[in-house]
Amino acid sequence: MIKVSNVSHFYGDEKVLHDISVEIKEGEFVFLSGDSGSGKSTLLSILSTLLKPSSGELLVNSSSLNEIENLDKFRQENIGFVFQFHYLINYLSVYENIALACGNENKKDIKSLLEDLGILELSSRYPNEISGGQRQRVALARALINKPKIIFADEPTGSLDSKNSKIVYELLERAMKNGTTVVVASHDMQVKEHATQTLRMVDGKIQ
Amino acid sequence: MIALKALSKNPFKSTLIFSSITIAVMAIFLISSVSQGVIGMYSKMIKTDGDIIITQKGISDTFFSNVDISIMEKINSLKNVSSSYAMIVGASPVGHIPIAGIYGTTKNHLSHYKLSNGEYPKKGQVLLGKTIAKQIKSRTVKIGNKRFKISGTYSSDVGFEEGGVVMNIEDAGKLFSRSASFILVSVSSPNMTDEIVKEIALLNDDVEVKTTKSFIEEYNQFKIIENSSLVISALAFAMGLMGIASVMSMIVNSRKEEFGIMRALGKSRLFIIKNLFFETLIMSLSAYIFALILSLSVLASLPHIEMLQGYVNGSLSLTTALYVLASTIFMALLGSLIPAWIASKTDPILLINQGCS
Numbered sequence: 001m002i003k004v005s006n007v008s009h010f011y012g013d014e015k016v017l018h019d020i021s022v023e024i025k026e027g028e029f030v031f032l033s034g035d036s037g038s039g040k041s042t043l044l045s046i047l048s049t050l051l052k053p054s055s056g057e058l059l060v061n062s063s064s065l066n067e068i069e070n071l072d073k074f075r076q077e078n079i080g081f082v083f084q085f086h087y088l089i090n091y092l093s094v095y096e097n098i099a100l101a102c103g104n105e106n107k108k109d110i111k112s113l114l115e116d117l118g119i120l121e122l123s124s125r126y127p128n129e130i131s132g133g134q135r136q137r138v139a140l141a142r143a144l145i146n147k148p149k150i151i152f153a154d155e156p157t158g159s160l161d162s163k164n165s166k167i168v169y170e171l172l173e174r175a176m177k178n179g180t181t182v183v184v185a186s187h188d189m190q191v192k193e194h195a196t197q198t199l200r201m202v203d204g205k206i207q
Numbered sequence: 208m209i210a211l212k213a214l215s216k217n218p219f220k221s222t223l224i225f226s227s228i229t230i231a232v233m234a235i236f237l238i239s240s241v242s243q244g245v246i247g248m249y250s251k252m253i254k255t256d257g258d259i260i261i262t263q264k265g266i267s268d269t270f271f272s273n274v275d276i277s278i279m280e281k282i283n284s285l286k287n288v289s290s291s292y293a294m295i296v297g298a299s300p301v302g303h304i305p306i307a308g309i310y311g312t313t314k315n316h317l318s319h320y321k322l323s324n325g326e327y328p329k330k331g332q333v334l335l336g337k338t339i340a341k342q343i344k345s346r347t348v349k350i351g352n353k354r355f356k357i358s359g360t361y362s363s364d365v366g367f368e369e370g371g372v373v374m375n376i377e378d379a380g381k382l383f384s385r386s387a388s389f390i391l392v393s394v395s396s397p398n399m400t401d402e403i404v405k406e407i408a409l410l411n412d413d414v415e416v417k418t419t420k421s422f423i424e425e426y427n428q429f430k431i432i433e434n435s436s437l438v439i440s441a442l443a444f445a446m447g448l449m450g451i452a453s454v455m456s457m458i459v460n461s462r463k464e465e466f467g468i469m470r471a472l473g474k475s476r477l478f479i480i481k482n483l484f485f486e487t488l489i490m491s492l493s494a495y496i497f498a499l500i501l502s503l504s505v506l507a508s509l510p511h512i513e514m515l516q517g518y519v520n521g522s523l524s525l526t527t528a529l530y531v532l533a534s535t536i537f538m539a540l541l542g543s544l545i546p547a548w549i550a551s552k553t554d555p556i557l558l559i560n561q562g563c564s
Contacts, residue, residue: 051555073473081471083559089469091212091213091216091217
């Protein structure tokens with residue numbers, strides 16, 4: 001589904017990824033583990049098309065990234081993101097944050113998705129009016145609304161307590177069971193319980 | 208509409224941008240309006256009461272010009288001349304006021320000053336402008352080394368005249384040691400103006416005769432005021448517009464995280480630019496309208512501020528208002544859209560990280 005070959009990346013003079021080659025197959029739950037600074041977030045950003053690698057190739061369904069005609073549309077239709085700090089837009093309500101991510105055809109599904117995630121009553125509230133756990137569930141709803149083929153989550157439970165972390169992982173696992181590929185970068189070993197493949201990163205390399 | 212949401216949900220930030228643009232636009236308006244107003248008042252003073260102006264030859268400033276008043280008799284006898292009057296303009300301490308305009312004029316021009324109370328001045332008397340009258344409460348006033356009786360007060364269409372004193376031309380002549388600063392002539396048939404100019408010029412070798420229109424265009428003091436005001440206005444304009452552009456660019460840079468999130472969610476660069484365009488347009492247009500209303504209020508109140516004695520006046524032309532409108536919107540868009548365009552080309556994750564740092 002997504003494949004990177006000999007990918008390296010630099011931030012200034014610092015090399016943070018060293019010739020990485022990975023393939024993620026459809027329907028997998030991939031756990032990208034490693035300590036802080038090991039390069040897992042950078043690799044996740046490259047895999048999710050949010051960052052162009054300094055060198056190497058990213059193939060999506062056997063097509064190079066440069067061959068994708070409309071990358072924005074591709075992201076909207078195929079990829080969902082969950083970040084550690086939820087990154088909701090503070091001047092939009094819960095409903096509007098999710099609506100921003102989806103096309104008109106999916107707007108009708110927002111309420112049922114919110115209900116499914118147990119946060120329907122929050123739909124008219126703003127991000128600063130809800131708890132951290134609720135925000136992360138909204139972020140998850142935003143990632144799921146377009147029924148993406150793949151979800152990337154970077155430390156999705158980094159700012160949550162264990163109860164909320166469990167809810168998030170269960171929701172991601174449920175998405176996987178519904179046919180969505182899930183890639184989670186985290187140093188939380190709890191993810192391993194849900195993963196079908198674990199990749200451990202150390203100093204910018206996969207061990 | 209996201210643009211309106213973004214503005215209304217960040218009231219502090221929106222108020223800050225709104226205030227910055229309003230202040231910048233007001234500075235542009237007030238500086239250029241006051242400059243235009245000064246020139247406008249002088250022009251109005253000369254233009255409204257005559258078609259031809261006679262000054263001393265070789266003296267480009269009416270304050271220093273000295274024309275022999277006896278020439279008026281010959282001028283009045285010319286064909287197609289309907290009337291003429293002479294004036295002495297000067298400046299002197301008036302009572303406790305360190306400096307005020309003194310207008311000495313022939314009797315036939317006194318009615319130019321609208322009597323508010325009392326009567327027009329006779330020999331040894333002065334008529335006080337409405338503004339200066341508020342500061343002089345006595346019945347007599349010392350001007351130069353002579354004391355004058357106050358005969359009444361007047362108002363005028365020319366703002367700064369209300370900060371001055373009117374007296375008959377003989378008294379002013381003694382005060383400033385001259386016959387007349389200039390003579391203004393009205394003609395009965397406007398198409399004969401050039402002909403009459405030539406005829407008057409032949410009457411006396413020591414005078415310079417011009418149409419009031421050409422005099423205003425060539426008058427040295429107007430040129431100095433005009434050029435100075437042009438430089439000051441241009442600087443205010445440039446500073447104001449740079450201020451608007453830099454405020455907008457700072458705001459856009461502070462929203463990189465938001466743009467990064469939008470790009471990560473699959474929103475196009477055009478979507479971001481379009482929303483920012485409307486946000487900037489709403490903000491700059493409303494700030495412009497507010498600044499225009501405030502500026503007009505300030506300009507309207509200027510003639511009533513006693514301290515200014517009516518000398519500072521402003522007039523805002525439609526051309527200036529439209530020019531400032533176009534420039535404000537252009538600079539606001541330039542200041543917001545260029546950084547937004549640059550930001551939108553950056554990888555989404557870098558935008559998010561830059562926004563967080």
